[in-house]
Structure formats: C-alpha cells, structure tokens
Amino acid sequence: MHLSLLSDLNAERAARRAAVLVTDVASGEQRLVRETEVDGDSMAGELQDALRRSKSGLIEREGRQFFLTVQAPPVRVVVIGAVHISQALAPMAKGLDLDVTIIDPRTAFATPERFPDVALLAEWPDAALPDIGVDRYSAIVALTHDPKIDDPALIAALRSECFYIGALGSRKTHDRRVQRLTEAGFAQADLARIHAPIGLDIGAVSPAEIAVSILAEIVASLRKERRRLA
Amino acid sequence: MLSTDTDILKTAEAWRREGRGVAIATVVDTWGSAPRPVGSHLVIDEDTNFLGSVSGGCVEGAVITEALDVIADGKPRMIEFGVADETAWQVGLSCGGRIRVYVERVD
Numbered sequence: 001m002h003l004s005l006l007s008d009l010n011a012e013r014a015a016r017r018a019a020v021l022v023t024d025v026a027s028g029e030q031r032l033v034r035e036t037e038v039d040g041d042s043m044a045g046e047l048q049d050a051l052r053r054s055k056s057g058l059i060e061r062e063g064r065q066f067f068l069t070v071q072a073p074p075v076r077v078v079v080i081g082a083v084h085i086s087q088a089l090a091p092m093a094k095g096l097d098l099d100v101t102i103i104d105p106r107t108a109f110a111t112p113e114r115f116p117d118v119a120l121l122a123e124w125p126d127a128a129l130p131d132i133g134v135d136r137y138s139a140i141v142a143l144t145h146d147p148k149i150d151d152p153a154l155i156a157a158l159r160s161e162c163f164y165i166g167a168l169g170s171r172k173t174h175d176r177r178v179q180r181l182t183e184a185g186f187a188q189a190d191l192a193r194i195h196a197p198i199g200l201d202i203g204a205v206s207p208a209e210i211a212v213s214i215l216a217e218i219v220a221s222l223r224k225e226r227r228r229l230a
Numbered sequence: 231m232l233s234t235d236t237d238i239l240k241t242a243e244a245w246r247r248e249g250r251g252v253a254i255a256t257v258v259d260t261w262g263s264a265p266r267p268v269g270s271h272l273v274i275d276e277d278t279n280f281l282g283s284v285s286g287g288c289v290e291g292a293v294i295t296e297a298l299d300v301i302a303d304g305k306p307r308m309i310e311f312g313v314a315d316e317t318a319w320q321v322g323l324s325c326g327g328r329i330r331v332y333v334e335r336v337d
Contacts, residue, residue: 001254001336006243013236025258025332028306056269058258067258067332069269074236097234 001030008032009071016073016137020047023067025058073137074099075222080125080153081143082109085168089141089211090118096215098139103128105149125153139164139218141198145173151180158190164221166198166214195221235271238282242273242336251276252336253297257284261312262327276301284331285311297333306334 005021009032012019018035022043038047046059046068054072058065075098079086082104093100094117101119104110110122121128134140140157142150145168157165158181167177174196181191199213200220220227239254246252255272257264265286272282272290274297284293289311296309312328 001334003243003246003336006239006246006254006336010240010243013239023332023334025306025308028334056258067256069256095234097236 005030005032013071013073016076016133016135018051018073019071020050021069021071022047023069025065025067073135075218076101076132076135076138077141077218078103078129078132078134078138078153079141079143080104080150081145081168082106082111082115082120083143084207085143085210085214087114088206088208089214090115092208092211092215096219098215098218101132103153104144125149126156129153129156134160134162136161136163138162139221140166141214141218142167143198145169147177147180151177151184154181154194155184155186158186158193164195164218165193166195166217168196168198170197235282238271238273241281242271245273245275245279246336251301253300253333254336255284255293255297255331255333257329258308258332259330260327261329264327264329266329272297274298274301285329289329289331293331293333300333300335304335304337306332308332 009019009021012034020033021030022033023030033041033047038044038051041047050057050068050070054070056068056070058067077093077098077100079089079100079102082102086102090100101121102115103121103123103125105122105124107122110120112120134156140153140162142153144150150167154165154167178191195217199210200216202213204210204213242252242254253274257266257268257270260268266284270284272280272284272293274280274294278294280294283290296307300307308330310328310330
C-alpha cells in the first residue's frame with residue numbers, strides 16, 4: 001500500500017467519512033473510493049452493498065479477486081451531562097474505540113479537571129448538536145436528569161438518523177418525558193427509539209456500573225445483526 | 231495500551247513516516263469460528279514491533295515472520311491458517327476455524 005493511500009484513508013476516518021479501499025489481491029493494485037465517489041465507480045453495486053452493511057470482504061469480478069476494506073467512520077457517543085456517570089463512561093468508551101463528546105451548559109460540571117482528554121462543550125445541546133453533526137454512526141445519551149437540558153438533546157436526536165438514543169431516569173420520569181415529547185409533536189413510533197430506563201438491566205448501582213450497562217446497550221444496538229436472539 | 235482500529239492504521243502511517251519498514255496484515259476471509267472478523271488489521275515494523283491482531287494470538291507469530299519477508303522484498307502475500315493446514319501443529323487455530331490473511335508492505 002502506498003503511504004499516500006494509507007494517509008488518505010486515515011484522513012477520511014478522521015473526517016468521519018466512509019471509504020472503501022479496493023485491493024486486487026493477485027497484483028496488489030489498490031485504490032481508495034470515497035463515499036461520494038461510490039456511485040460513479042465501475043464497482044458501484046458491490047461498493048454500495050459493502051458500505052450499507054459496513055462489512056469488509058472478498059468479491060469476484062471478471063475472474064479477479066478483490067478485497068474491499070470498508071472503513072465506516074468511528075462511532076460517536078454524544079453524552080448530555082458532565083455528571084458522575086459520564087466521568088466513568090468516557091475512559092471506558094475510549095477502549096471501545098468510541099469517540100466521546102460531552103455536552104453540559106452548566107460550567108461548574110463541564111470542567112477539564114473533571115474530564116481530562118475528552119471533547120467537552122459547555123453549551124446547550126440544541127446549540128452544540130448541529131455543529132457536531134449527528135449522523136447514523138452516532139449515539140446520543142441524555143444523563144442530566146433535567147428536562148430543560150435533556151429534552152432539547154432528545155428532540156435533536158429524534159430528528160436525526162442516529163442509531164441509539166438513551167435517557168436516564170425511572171419509568172415514571174420517562175412517562176412524563178414521553179408526554180412532553182408527544183406534546184412537542186413526536187409520534188409513538190419515534191419515541192420508541194428512546195431506550196429508557198437507559199442501559200442493559202445488569203442491576204447496576206455505581207456510576208461505573210451504570211456506564212457499563214449504557215455502553216453494553218450501545219454495543220448491542222450497533223451489533224444487533226450479530227446478536228443471538230434467545 | 232489497548233489498540234483500536236483507529237490507532238492501528240494511524241500507527242502504520244506514523245511508523246512509515248519515521249522511516250521504518252512497515253507491513254499491514256489484514257484478515258480477508260474466515261471459515262468456521264474465527265477469533266477476529268474479516269477486515270481486522272495487524273501492523274508490523276522491521277524490528278517486529280506490532281499493534282493490533284488477526285487472531286486471538288494463535289497465529290500472530292507466523293504472520294509477523296511472513297511480514298518481515300514482505301517488508302524485505304515488497305511482494306504482497308496471501309497466507310492461510312487453519313486445522314487443515316499442514317503447519318497446523320505449529321500455528322493452527324485451536325478453535326478449529328480457518329483464516330486467510332493478506333500481508334502487504336507500506337511503500
């Protein structure tokens with residue numbers, strides 16, 4: 001692989017754009033096809049299929065074998081609330097190759113001392129989220145427990161194609177949330193996208209355990225096609 | 231430190247820019263219960279430093295040896311590991327799966 005090609009591949013990943021590296025396995029010949037170039041490519045059909053499934057693999061074409069390395073953008077987790085659970089969640093998410101951003105307009109919470117090495121925005125979610133760009137490789141996690149901070153984030157999430165939405169709070173809290181969001185014009189099917197109470201039921205107690213249950217639920221949503229359904 | 235997919239290819243680029251000989255190994259095909267999915271990478275430099283994995287640790291040693299040859303002559307190679315392989319006793323996959331790994335040099 002040419003260094004320039006590897007460098008382009010890394011640049012696409014950093015910019016959160018999907019790309020496919022096509023390798024002729026017999027000759028070693030390679031080229032990079034960016035997301036925007038797929039439709040005009042001679043292998044458009046195969047490339048679209050690979051991108052849609054986010055799956056690398058071998059294909060045969062005119063008696064030649066090609067390996068498609070599919071590079072989907074890194075999954076991003078946007079956490080609303082610079083709270084105790086978020087402090088536990090951020091370093092764990094890093095180990096899972098999840099790209100974490102924390103948003104909290106309360107400047108006493110959103111401090112670099114509490115969140116070293118994490119992207120941190122001391123802004124209101126409805127102001128910050130459009131700049132971040134919530135795409136289908138994003139998960140939104142609302143943890144402030146305060147409707148005036150969580151609700152604008154959930155509204156932005158519900159209007160996006162993000163693959164996961166979770167909100168902290170008891171069933172009762174969630175019932176009230178559903179009522180508010182229904183009044184804001186969302187249908188029942190939209191609201192069913194919200195995982196609440198958030199996280200897999202592992203009986204979590206401590207902030208770190210709750211972080212594990214949230215991250216496990218995000219992974220389960222991300223890998224749902226691979227899950228063995230009981 | 232734990233390496234992620236992002237780190238692995240970024241490291242390959244950084245090592246090459248430092249002037250090291252570098253190879254990338256990629257799992258291109260699997261049969262049966264393979265420990266790492268298709269598309270997984272292992273990067274290796276000329277001093278056998280490596281990052282990432284193509285199996286649970288079962289065949290990394292053999293892939294690294296092969297990668298040194300690839301770094302030396304620049305020719306990409308396809309290598310296959312599995313229980314049916316005649317080298318199975320040395321570097322088979324204990325899980326019974328089979329994998330094919332493509333190894334190429336970063337030029």
